[in-house]
Amino acid sequence: xxxxxxxxxxxxxxxxxxxxxxxxxxxxxxxxxxxxxxxxxxxxxxxxxxxxxxxxxxxxxxxxxxxxxxxxxxxxxxxxxxxxxxxxxxxxxxxxxxxxxxxxxxxxxxxxxxxx
Amino acid sequence: xxxxxxxxxxxxxxxxxxxxxxxxxxxxxxxxxxxxxxxxxxxxxxxxxxxxxxxxxxxxxxxxxxxxxxxxxxxxxxxxxxxxxxxxxxxxxxxxxxxxxxxxxxxxxxxx
Numbered sequence: 317x318x319x320x321x322x323x324x325x326x327x328x329x330x331x332x333x334x335x336x337x338x339x340x341x342x343x344x345x346x347x348x349x350x351x352x353x354x355x356x357x358x359x360x361x362x363x364x365x366x367x368x369x370x371x372x373x374x375x376x377x378x379x380x381x382x383x384x385x386x387x388x389x390x391x392x393x394x395x396x397x398x399x400x401x402x403x404x405x406x407x408x409x410x411x412x413x414x415x416x417x418x419x420x421x422x423x424x425x426x427x428x429x430x431x432x
Numbered sequence: 433x434x435x436x437x438x439x440x441x442x443x444x445x446x447x448x449x450x451x452x453x454x455x456x457x458x459x460x461x462x463x464x465x466x467x468x469x470x471x472x473x474x475x476x477x478x479x480x481x482x483x484x485x486x487x488x489x490x491x492x493x494x495x496x497x498x499x500x501x502x503x504x505x506x507x508x509x510x511x512x513x514x515x516x517x518x519x520x521x522x523x524x525x526x527x528x529x530x531x532x533x534x535x536x537x538x539x540x541x542x543x544x
Contacts, residue, residue, distance in 0.1 A: 350532060359537035360475070360523060367532075406475060410532075418463065418527055419488060422475040 318343050320409050320423035328429040329397050337392040337426050339407030348410035348418065349390040351381055354425075355403045363405075366390065377401070402430045434458040438524050438536035445514055445543055453509045453539045455524030464507045465525040465533070466499065468492065475523065481507065514543045 319342045329335055341347060351363040364375025371383040381392045390407060407423040437456040445451050457464050466478040480487040481499050489497075496512045507526075511518055524536040 348532070352535075357540075360535040362532060362534075365532045408475075418529070418533070419465075419477050419480060420467075420475075420533065421477070424474045 318347075318409055318411065318421045320407050320421055322405075322407055322423035322426050324426045325424070326427045326429065328431060330431045331399050332396050335392075335394045335397045335401070335428070337405050337407075337428070339390045339392065339423060340388050341390065341407075341409045342388065343409055343411065345411070346385075349381075349383060350408040350410065350420065351375065351379070351390075351392050352406045352408060352422075353377075353403050354406065360406070363392070397428075397430055399430045399432060402428055404428070434534065436524055436526055436534050436536035438522075438539050440539060441537065442540045443542070445541070447516060447543055448513050451511050451514055451541065453511075453522050453524075453541070455507045455509070455536055456505055457507055457524070457526030458534055459505070461526035461528055461534075463487075463527045463529065464499075464501070465527070466509045467523040467525065467535075469521045469523065469538075470517075471520070478509075478522075511541075514541075516543050519543045 321340045349366040352360040363379045364373045366373045366383045373381050379394050404425045404427050406425045408420045410418045410420045439454045464481040467475050469475045477490050479489045479493045498510045500508050521538045521540050523538045525533045527533045
């Protein structure tokens with residue numbers, strides 16, 4: 317069965333420090349991979365997605381993620397964190413069924429706190 | 433940028449009442465979805481909908497839930513007899529077949 321694991325429930329970093337949020341997935345074929353960000357009480361905003369091709373994906377707000385098939389990972393990175401990045405981050409895996417639709421399986425999320 | 437619109441943003445209902453959550457997907461999208469997020473927990477798939485029928489539903493999506501696309505633009509989720517455990521944020525999403533989702537901003541449902 318498909319699954320997504322985000323090993324870190326909470327992470328705290330200082331403003332200006334680098335960030336890496338981990339995501340591991342279990343899926344039989346090449347998945348579609350996504351990172352979403354959610355501020356408190358808000359909806360889900362897509363940061364970036366991987367479908368195929370270059371395994372290093374650039375997203376919005378200065379985020380990037382690297383797909384590593386051998387490690388079944390899709391870690392999210394940012395070189396310098398801003399206080400406004402404090403939020404919850406969700407990794408998700410999707411698969412395209414023969415019917416064309418795309419069901420997402422989400423990880424449990426990583427809550428990021430940023431110290432000034 | 434096109435958006436998925438959900439109304440209302442917050443709904444409070446009494447246990448046992450019926451609620452309808454409304455969504456307007458992006459106009460050229462063909463696939464529609466509902467997800468649920470209980471407070472503090474992960475986002476969970478409820479149902480996908482294409483060509484006026486359900487493509488897949490999760491175990492959560494039992495007989496008290498139903499979806500409908502009544503008029504070609506709206507996509508609704510109905511909960512027939514709400515329970516306390518239905519309190520959650522409900523997200524609507526739409527997609528084209530090969531492109532990632534767009535989520536709405538959610539409806540927070542509180543059952544009292």
